[in-house]
Amino acid sequence: MTDTEAFSLVDILAARNVLRGIADATPFVPSPFMTDRTGHDFLLKLENMQPIGAFKLRGALNAVMKLPEGTAGVTCCSTGNHGRGVAYAAAQRGMRAAICMSELVPQAKVDGIRALGAEVRIRGRSQDDALAESQRLVQAEGLVEISPFDDPHVIAGQGTIGFEMMEARPDLDTILVPLSGGGLAAGVAVAAKSVNPRVRVIGITMDRGAAMHASLAAGRPVEVEEVPSLADSLGGGIGMENRLSFPLCQEYLDDTVLVTEDEIYHAMQVLFYEDRIVAEGACVVGIAAMLAGKLPEPRGPVGTIITGRNLDMGLFHRIMAGEDVELGDKTVKGQRYGA
Numbered sequence: 001m002t003d004t005e006a007f008s009l010v011d012i013l014a015a016r017n018v019l020r021g022i023a024d025a026t027p028f029v030p031s032p033f034m035t036d037r038t039g040h041d042f043l044l045k046l047e048n049m050q051p052i053g054a055f056k057l058r059g060a061l062n063a064v065m066k067l068p069e070g071t072a073g074v075t076c077c078s079t080g081n082h083g084r085g086v087a088y089a090a091a092q093r094g095m096r097a098a099i100c101m102s103e104l105v106p107q108a109k110v111d112g113i114r115a116l117g118a119e120v121r122i123r124g125r126s127q128d129d130a131l132a133e134s135q136r137l138v139q140a141e142g143l144v145e146i147s148p149f150d151d152p153h154v155i156a157g158q159g160t161i162g163f164e165m166m167e168a169r170p171d172l173d174t175i176l177v178p179l180s181g182g183g184l185a186a187g188v189a190v191a192a193k194s195v196n197p198r199v200r201v202i203g204i205t206m207d208r209g210a211a212m213h214a215s216l217a218a219g220r221p222v223e224v225e226e227v228p229s230l231a232d233s234l235g236g237g238i239g240m241e242n243r244l245s246f247p248l249c250q251e252y253l254d255d256t257v258l259v260t261e262d263e264i265y266h267a268m269q270v271l272f273y274e275d276r277i278v279a280e281g282a283c284v285v286g287i288a289a290m291l292a293g294k295l296p297e298p299r300g301p302v303g304t305i306i307t308g309r310n311l312d313m314g315l316f317h318r319i320m321a322g323e324d325v326e327l328g329d330k331t332v333k334g335q336r337y338g339a
């Protein structure tokens with residue numbers, strides 16, 4: 001049996017029991033503005049309201065709770081939100097956590113992780129450098145590494161989001177999932193299609209440094225250059241040795257769609273000014289793709305996942321004020337909302 005055949009709705013339902021009362025049951029609410037634009041109900045799954053401000057708590061908690069008694073501790077490499085999830089989950093079990101990340105991670109995310117009592121280790125300018133440090137800690141100190149996306153318990157935890165969405169709205173036609181390493185998309189797609197095989201699940205990501213999109217196109221994991229993005233949580237590779245999230249995305253995703261930094265900038269303004277929600281650039285890619293006319297015509301209700309709110313508030317203020325934003329060597333030209 002291959003890994004993808006071994007993974008099913010059963011794993012997701014088991015994760016539901018682990019998460020119950022701690023990291024589940026986030027609101028799933030309509031966006032009147034997007035509903036008006038789309039011509040069908042357009043619903044937002046508010047994972048920004050999780051205790052750590054992002055959905056990654058689901059997968060991390062499920063994985064950490066599965067570890068045997070007496071485990072020395074846990075480690076991971078993370079663009080921030082997975083690290084926060086692992087730190088929170090480890091604290092729940094009174095376990096040591098060492099979180100490794102690259103210099104590209106915003107300070108707000110680093111501070112958030114330290115506040116949860118975890119050790120933070122900053123290494124290099126890419127996710128791969130951070131990963132190397134995490135693997136060193138496994139060898140040298142016996143910590144257990146928890147992958148942000150390529151782990152069956154993590155994918156099952158993220159999948160509970162898809163199950164909750166289908167439970168609330170069995171009539172969903174399309175689910176728009178922010179896509180990076182694909183743990184979220186894989187879990188959500190397996191859950192949703194187990195409930196209704198006709199539901200369309202589309203992964204959405206930024207057009208620069210989209211590792212899963214490039215890998216799906218190539219038919220195998222490929223490396224892409226990591227560049228700064230408003231959707232920083234979607235950065236990073238999928239791992240050249242990817243075992244589960246890549247094949248699951250290959251099998252279950254209907255399509256992947258790319259959005260530009262300008263489209264992300266505008267969609268962040270839409271989510272705040274129309275729905276009064278503060279969220280990361282990574283969360284609005286579904287809204288961005290819909291507004292840019294990049295998606296197939298929906299045949300019924302559409303749901304997207306507002307994956308997290310852990311962004312730098314200085315950056316958020318600049319975007320809401322319509323100011324220019326520098327992303328490394330690229331400038332995203334500012335535009336006042338509604339102007």
Ligand SMILES: *Cc1c(COP(=O)(O)O)cnc(C)c1O
Pocket residue numbers: 054056081082148149178179180181182183184185233234280282283307308309
């Ligand atoms: C991790 C993350 C994603 C993408 O999840 P993957 O499982 O890596 O595809 C999307 N949004 C936010 C806010 C995240 O932290």
